[in-house]
Amino acid sequence: MANPPRAASPEVPSPPPWWRTLRADPPVPIRVAIGAALIAVILLGWWFVTRGDAISAIVSPSKLPSPGAVLRSFGSLKDNLSDGIIATLERVLLGVLLAAVIGVVLGVFAGTNRAVGAAVAPLVIFLRSIPMGALLPLMLMLFATGEKQKIMFIFFAIVPFVFSDTVKAISIVPERYVETAQTLGASNRQILRKVLVPLALPDIITSLRFQFGLALGYVMLAEAIATPSGLGVMLNNNERLGNIEQNYALLFVIALLAFVIDFLIRFFQRGVFQWRRDL
């Protein structure tokens, strides 16, 4: 017997549409279209307010150049862009790596040995409470203006966060796992190595991913002062030269860079920690 078509049967109610359901996702094509539409509206607005020459444009080109001018400026930007990206990424990478090694090791230690945690806690709270900008002059005084100053600035800015995220990641591994391991004969060291660290690792990597994104922001600050090359230097030089088109173009480049790096780390995380479906 064939079922009667759904629509023909008045007794079968149809589900409410997504726009009347709280927290319901619209279908994918609609989602993409909505996102694209907003970008189009912004671009259109941008084009509209910058249309015409310097006098007739609604917003002066010295404040907001036209989309076309920004696009054209990529041509002159290309020459030293890759050098800038490499120089900047190198600093960020070194700073984050240093923070990861020290923050994660100390965090694992403090997460498992609460006495160490208690000892380090005040220092970490102090470091976390310092605004990033306030650290910069001190870093200049301590490390002069070389590469070391920038790397140490990134390091000090993010290490307290890496540390406390690691402590947190270790401590949210349910106690049951530790107890199970104990009744299976694992020693404290084995529990640390085979249970706590592997189970906390995905969260630790997530923390590093976020901190990497923030570090990319901090490095721009550090590069504002006496630096031979880097994205931050380029931004500053453009400012002095009044080359505003290039600065807009650079913003796109930096945003894209941050997005790509975040995506890559996430891709790696999903591949390595397949047992965690929430990454």
Add this chain to the structure above:
Amino acid sequence: MTDAKKDPHPHLPGGTGTGPAGGAPIQPTTPARDPAAEAAALAQLEADEQRLAEVDLPAPPPAGADTANAAVTHHARTAHPPPVAPPLPPEAVPGDVAPQISGGARMVPLGPPLTKPPVVAFDKVTKTYGHGAGAFTAIKDVSFAIEDYPGRGEFVSILGPSGCGKSTVIRLIAGLLPQFPQTSGTVLVDGKPIRGPGPDRGMVFQDYTSFDNRSVLDNVAFGIECRGVERAIVADGAVRKGGVLTITTASAHGWKKGARVTLDGIAERQLNGAITVASVPRPNQLAAVQVGPELTSGGGVVRVAALSADDRADRARYWIEKVGLSVKRDADKYPHELSGGMRQRVAIARTLILEPRIILMDEPFGALDPPTRTRMQDNLVELWREQSPTIFFITHSIEEAVYLGDHILLFSNSPGTVLKTIRVPPPDRPSIEMQRDPKFQAIVTEIRDVIDRMESSNRAGD
């Protein structure tokens, strides 16, 4: 190698026979090893093993296994530590081996078998948390003793209302904080106080505790991976007779034929040294071919070398199949791909692979749906029969407690005390069948009445 060549004594005339099959006559030996005698002994061993397998522990039992028989063996098991391993009819075991199995205190000469300390003994155990006005007493004056029956552990169901301290009891045995240590009283395992958690007391929790980052195989192998190092298993005694050396150990162990083990600290010094396991008459016995004069000795230890990664995986695969999972389908899965029942099977396999003497189960099937639960119960009974550990099993289900247990500890309301110790027939049929039995239902009803009375008197007191 046998120790025959070190043996200065002439052999006694053998062939007294270790069973109906008849022992091979033992030639008075020359110092060199005697292949003929060894071959004969090996053949004898195999015959014995076959015979034992027929008599011993039918697992799973035929569906129609008569209750009367089960009741008798049950009785025999639970009266006093019997001189002979109980599941064997006396004629199947040569009498002079028997005292070895019962063990006695180590190194004590043969004689009337000494009673071993109970596997687990609680004496007036109280656990209080906090101090002063905020103090809370979880259990109060809990006393019970679970006796040690060689070759067969008891199945103890712990039943009682929520919050009556059932978990406190088994976590105390496990040595887990903060329940451990008790506030007052003594908790002894094998006559010794507990110092903390250990692999001799495996634990299965209600919540799923499979390590999420490990495959099923690696989860099951976790314990043996941690063990890593060589282990020493306490031996109660050794008997050499008819060219066969039989060692009885204090606990069951997955002895494998062909495995090399080392005897150490055995009273009869000549027995010390490496031997090859030729047969495994019982889970707590191993036998090796060794031609030499007949002798009986006190215990020592059997040393087992660490397992290689391949051996560990082999062992894990064996246990994965044992608990009803499929190696082919499930071994490489991760916990998030498993159902609740499968996760508990992994947890059970992970515990059993260590062959613990005591298994503590805290409502392991509590979160499972009824059909899965029934299947798990049957599987557990099967495994228990084979491995014969002492099992403590917490449950809210009276049916489950009555079906699985030989012993039910009925706990009162908070602060928990042992209200009643009830002996029930051990499971002799699949769960579903047994639960249809009117006798079974009568026991369940009786216990339910006791609990109802307890709860109503409690409400009256409110």
